[in-house]
Amino acid sequence: MKGIIYSLLSIIIAGFILLLFWSTLPQPVTITGVSTTTRVSFLDNEVRRWENYVDKAAQAATREALNYLTLDNPNFVQPDPSYTLWTVPEVQDAISECLQTGTQSLSPAPACYVDPSRSLSGRLDAYKRLARSHLNIDVDWTLGNVTVEDFQPFQLRVSFELNATFNDTLFAFWNLTRTYTSIVSVNGLPDPLFKRFRVGGGPNGQLLDAADTLRIIRRFPVPRSVMSEENISAMINGSYYADDKGFAPTYLQRLAGIYDEGALDPDAKAGIETLTNLTIWDNLPGNAPHYAAYNLSFTGHQMLSWYKTGGYPGGHPRFPCAIKDGTYAVYNIVPHNFRLDAPRLARYNVDNASHYNLSCEE
């Protein structure tokens, strides 16, 4: 009798010990023949890679949308300069819709027909398919509101909320809801201002047609991190920038057709410009070949200011002379080393034309 009791006792104690160490044993439940711990660790890594994928997918989709809106869309060019243009919020909505699905229907703006597989939704769907076939993971996602705004010169900020679930079909389940922020460069894209105002025929149209081929470029980039107030003041004092004009329009403002400083938001922090090499213009019919002699360039703003006011008699761009106490007009153009990277200080008129061997004319 005692033997039986002791035997039962020993079995109970052995069971207790086994229970004590149970958590250290590998769990054999799997799809691929590996343990739960390993599989969960793998899934955790994959979620981190997913976040990187989402960031790059948003960048690529935004570039696709911007490229289409400014380059590939024949309806984007307005035949009448006085045509009611988009407002900046409308531009933001249009880009947002376009990058999400490849289409948008803002009226009277042109429709966006980016290949849906190259939109953000298309890229996320591609991930979903590949995750199913290569990773044995079911991924579902829901995209929330997408906002687009200027960030720094030559950069946009795209923010969106994304809910995603990762399901290992057997035991692992992740549910993430996060706000993602992607920074998208506009370098290399066409300058929207030229696109918006391009018209055919006549010297004016030819000039804008020529400028239309130009891309946004960064010249002598200066990182924002090194742009102190002292550095900016030194540049102004060194005649790099005029101090009596407003800010250059941002990329989104340029898409909305804003080109003159009077309409700019005083809080704009991301003004940009495109420099146009006047050699191109000199080769156009009806233009005297003298601009290139100065080895200088116009900014998009200068050109459009002239164009919007109907041009100047003689067919050449002219601007208010910025020389102190002057009452002249001047070919007030900017040197090739014009810099635009200083936040809030992307000024575009030279304040001392004589410094660049230019002349003012009555």
Added chain:
Amino acid sequence: MRGGRRGSFFFVIDAFIGAAILIFALILFYSLFLNTSPAEQAFVYANDHLAFLTTTQCRDFQSPWIHRMIKNGTIANPELTLAEQALIFRHQGNFEDAFRLLNASTSILPPTLTVRIGTRDDPLGDVQLYPDHPLAGTSDADVRQAANYIAFIMVDESNYYGPVILETEVWL
């Protein structure tokens, strides 16, 4: 009779101690993973190596050849991971450098590991980047495990590449 009872008592105690020792030994074996399944080993190897390729930046990898490529501009952004740079080489059709870049990490690998790199619906999808590997084929393998990286990468400010699959495969 009394001696017989005492004997059975010690016999039971002895059995109990023996069972306890056996269970402890089993637990120790399990907890040290001495009996991890081959499938699990292969899975861990494949994922560990993939994690290495997707988290190690080019500039941090100790390879004179890679540092030469950074210096001469072949690798434009040294902050890219080995996997991203290999995929960029592959996108540019530069299979030789893609091979060498991934091959540079073979010294840390067990001898049974291979890496395949390819894209979905791509005829080049099964480009094998370790052609001289001691294990030439997988036909005799008992276990095959693969880890896949679904990548979408920025080649430069204007160009993106993906989605593309980078696969590390292990067979035992």
